[in-house]
Amino acid sequence: MNVPDEKVDAVVxxxxxxxxxxxxxxxxxxxxxxxxxxxxxxxxxxxxxxxIWARRLKWGGDPVIEDGENPVxxxxxxxxxxxxxAMHHFAVWPRLHAEDFQSRSLYDEGADWPITxxxxxPYYDEVQEECGIAGDAExxxxxPPGDPYPMPGVPLFAQGEILASxxxxxxxxxAPLPLAVTSTEYKGRTPCIWDGWCDAGCPIGALANPLTxxxxxxxxxxxxxxxxxxxxxVLTNASGEYVTGVEYATKTGEKKQxxxxxxxxxxxxxxxxxxxxxxxxDEHPHGLANSSRTVGQYIMTHPAALVYGIFEEQTQCxxxxxxxxxxxxxxxxxxxxxxxxxxxxYQWMIANAVKPNDLxxxxxxxxxxxxxxxHDFMKNSAQHFxxxxxxxxxxxxxxxxxxxxxxxxxxxxxxxxxxxxxxxxSKALWVAALAEGRAVFEAAGATEVWxxxxxxxxxxxxxxxxxxxxxxxxNSYGQCHDIANLVxxxxxxxxxxxxxxxxxxxxxxxxxxxxxxxxxxxxIIP
Amino acid sequence: xxxxxxxxxxxxxxxxxxxxxxxxxxxMTPQEARERKVAFGVLSxxxxxxxxxxxxxxxxxSSAAGLSHFxxxxxxxSIEDQLLMIKYLGVPAPFxxxxxxGLAALNGFSRAxxxxxxxxxxxxxxxxxxxxxxxxxxxGWEGPPGPFFYFVLRNDAVDVVYGTQAGVESLxxxxxxxxxxxxxxxx
Numbered sequence: 001m002n003v004p005d006e007k008v009d010a011v012v013x014x015x016x017x018x019x020x021x022x023x024x025x026x027x028x029x030x031x032x033x034x035x036x037x038x039x040x041x042x043x044x045x046x047x048x049x050x051x052i053w054a055r056r057l058k059w060g061g062d063p064v065i066e067d068g069e070n071p072v073x074x075x076x077x078x079x080x081x082x083x084x085x086a087m088h089h090f091a092v093w094p095r096l097h098a099e100d101f102q103s104r105s106l107y108d109e110g111a112d113w114p115i116t117x118x119x120x121x122p123y124y125d126e127v128q129e130e131c132g133i134a135g136d137a138e139x140x141x142x143x144p145p146g147d148p149y150p151m152p153g154v155p156l157f158a159q160g161e162i163l164a165s166x167x168x169x170x171x172x173x174x175a176p177l178p179l180a181v182t183s184t185e186y187k188g189r190t191p192c193i194w195d196g197w198c199d200a201g202c203p204i205g206a207l208a209n210p211l212t213x214x215x216x217x218x219x220x221x222x223x224x225x226x227x228x229x230x231x232x233x234v235l236t237n238a239s240g241e242y243v244t245g246v247e248y249a250t251k252t253g254e255k256k257q258x259x260x261x262x263x264x265x266x267x268x269x270x271x272x273x274x275x276x277x278x279x280x281x282d283e284h285p286h287g288l289a290n291s292s293r294t295v296g297q298y299i300m301t302h303p304a305a306l307v308y309g310i311f312e313e314q315t316q317c318x319x320x321x322x323x324x325x326x327x328x329x330x331x332x333x334x335x336x337x338x339x340x341x342x343x344x345x346y347q348w349m350i351a352n353a354v355k356p357n358d359l360x361x362x363x364x365x366x367x368x369x370x371x372x373x374x375h376d377f378m379k380n381s382a383q384h385f386x387x388x389x390x391x392x393x394x395x396x397x398x399x400x401x402x403x404x405x406x407x408x409x410x411x412x413x414x415x416x417x418x419x420x421x422x423x424x425x426s427k428a429l430w431v432a433a434l435a436e437g438r439a440v441f442e443a444a445g446a447t448e449v450w451x452x453x454x455x456x457x458x459x460x461x462x463x464x465x466x467x468x469x470x471x472x473x474x475n476s477y478g479q480c481h482d483i484a485n486l487v488x489x490x491x492x493x494x495x496x497x498x499x500x501x502x503x504x505x506x507x508x509x510x511x512x513x514x515x516x517x518x519x520x521x522x523x524i525i526p
Numbered sequence: 527x528x529x530x531x532x533x534x535x536x537x538x539x540x541x542x543x544x545x546x547x548x549x550x551x552x553x554m555t556p557q558e559a560r561e562r563k564v565a566f567g568v569l570s571x572x573x574x575x576x577x578x579x580x581x582x583x584x585x586x587x588s589s590a591a592g593l594s595h596f597x598x599x600x601x602x603x604s605i606e607d608q609l610l611m612i613k614y615l616g617v618p619a620p621f622x623x624x625x626x627x628g629l630a631a632l633n634g635f636s637r638a639x640x641x642x643x644x645x646x647x648x649x650x651x652x653x654x655x656x657x658x659x660x661x662x663x664x665x666g667w668e669g670p671p672g673p674f675f676y677f678v679l680r681n682d683a684v685d686v687v688y689g690t691q692a693g694v695e696s697l698x699x700x701x702x703x704x705x706x707x708x709x710x711x712x713x
Contacts, residue, residue, distance in 0.1 A: 049702070050703075051685075052689050054609060055613055060613070075615075193702075339614075356684070357684045358685075358699060361684075363684045366678055367680070370584045370660070370680055371586065374584075374684075375586065378688060382697035468604065
């Protein structure tokens with residue numbers, strides 16, 4: 001669709017989980033909304049069931065320069081198409097716990113959020129009903145208060161049954177993994193067929209991605225979506241007091257502008273700080289919304305704890321959801337592994353569906369094997385392999401940050417450089433989790449157990465929210481402290497990473513922000 | 527050649543790629559492109575010979591499965607349509623210099639230690655050299671880091687052998703492509 005020449009109420013930069021959700025909220029609320037997406041349009045017919053073709057969903061925009069001991073894996077963890085990163089997300093949607101919002105106050109580690117669990121709980125419940133989550137609230141003994149799940153828990157296949165026995169023998173609990181995937185027909189959406197292709201995008205509407213949930217709502221309410229449209233700068237009025245729109249480049253490189261009363265930046269944790277920093281001016285010499293000098297800081301990820309094993313039984317490891325079948329949060333209390341020098345929370349996503357190839361495929365669990373040894377390993381593992389993944393909390397560190405490179409893209413916008421090195425206490429937590437995971441696999445009867453290297457899962461932070469304008473970028477609604485009509489949405493707002501997947505919380509925060517913006521529109525826009 | 531979703535799914539995995547034959551676009555799998563001796567667009571003859579030999583050591587059967595045609599085809603693809611796994615391994619596009627530099631480094635290493643190009647070595651010698659550069663940059667290796675080059679090429683070989691529908695099913699497990707639902711949600 002073409003971007004209109006006339007001024008609109010809101011321009012949303014990015015069409016992923018946060019961008020599509022805020023666009024839907026504002027459009028349904030009667031606002032004229034334009035969504036600008038840098039990536040191409042990919043419809044359901046493009047979501048080919050293949051680990052190879054799934055790579056088209058990963059980041060394909062301007063290069064991001066990565067640095068530090070533990071890079072965030074930007075291309076793998078980011079998306080580049082209409083629907084953004086959420087088009088290849090696994091739809092594991094647990095809630096953050098109450099203590100996640102008060103880590104600094106309770107433990108003198110990390111940071112406090114400017115909200116409590118009580119503030120966000122109604123939005124978790126609202127989003128859960130809107131998007132649909134399969135789970136079992138009673139069996140999920142660690143779950144914070146909230147409405148029961150609207151769909152029954154995901155089915156258990158052999159891999160899940162085997163690993164559940166290991167947890168049980170260790171005196172630990174499991175429950176169905178909360179997944180934003182249809183375990184039954186839900187609001188006209190067909191049930192999942194548990195074929196393990198979540199990473200390739202879900203073309204049947206079973207997984208709650210933007211193409212299935214919020215973009216249709218936004219478009220039906222009149223929002224305009226423009227793909228292949230790369231925002232290059234956020235525009236302000238002459239005094240720099242408020243934003244007036246954005247400058248963007250079309251696919252052919254032509255520079256244009258769209259003017260709006262409200263600008264929502266929903267372009268993920270790396271590109272948002274990049275654009276804010278690149279939009280500096282005499283009035284904002286350190287970049288937009290950066291009087292605190294924290295734009296770009298506190299980039300976090302989740303170090304993934306990867307545990308692998310071979311069992312005598314057939315595991316059906318190709319079945320289920322890529323996110324897994326079961327969850328365990330027995331180690332969620334943040335000082336569980338304090339004796340090991342660790343701090344933070346983690347959960348296990350148990351019995352992930354795996355395919356033979358790709359970075360998270362069976363073959364790469366043993367990258368040392370080649371030749372006929374690799375063939376032998378693949379043939380055995382296809383029948384007898386099992387795995388689970390720990391989502392490890394990553395303590396926020398100011399020096400883990402996005403800065404501008406001295407290289408620029410074709411439009412003249414400096415490239416983002418992102419530096420990330422895992423905090424020692426988070427690394428210790430990753431080590432402790434792996435030891436626990438090994439013990440579970442051994443208890444389950446694995447004939448072989450091994451673990452993977454530390455890899456990055458999710459990208460969080462970079463434009464954190466907070467009560468103090470001197471140490472954070474936005475308030476709890478994502479409004480920038482410096483510029484009220486400039487709003488940030490997405491995981492970039494998180495002051496801490498917690499030990500669970502971020503997308504459900506992205507949606508809850510976005511819904512809360514949308515309600516606030518609509519209710520206070522006249523006092524927010526200039 | 528019209529490509530229906532049904533025909534596409536039959537070939538799911540790498541699937542059909544568009545190759546140019548006598549100035550015409552023809553859709554075929556990398557394996558078919560190899561069998562029909564489709565001309566290479568980026569890689570030289572020496573590079574293809576080296577790549578095929580390396581593929582057979584990394585994962586026997588990968589050359590016949592069209593490893594060289596797959597890589598060569600993708601080296602001409604845009605970054606947003608890129609299917610090679612190197613896309614998300616931190617190497618800036620374009621990727622041809624990485625592949626060509628690695629293959630040249632392999633032949634240089636082979637000549638320095640075995641006095642022959644890699645493709646001319648015995649299988650035992652080829653396996654020995656791969657085992658060396660897979661672990662660390664050997665003396666005289668001049669190109670992309672050896673272990674990383676090994677990792678990338680090994681994944682490419684796995685893609686063409688086990689990333690296809692036939693490859694998955696050869697492991698005794700179903701491919702389970704998404705079925706076409708009777709009525710797609712939202713339509």
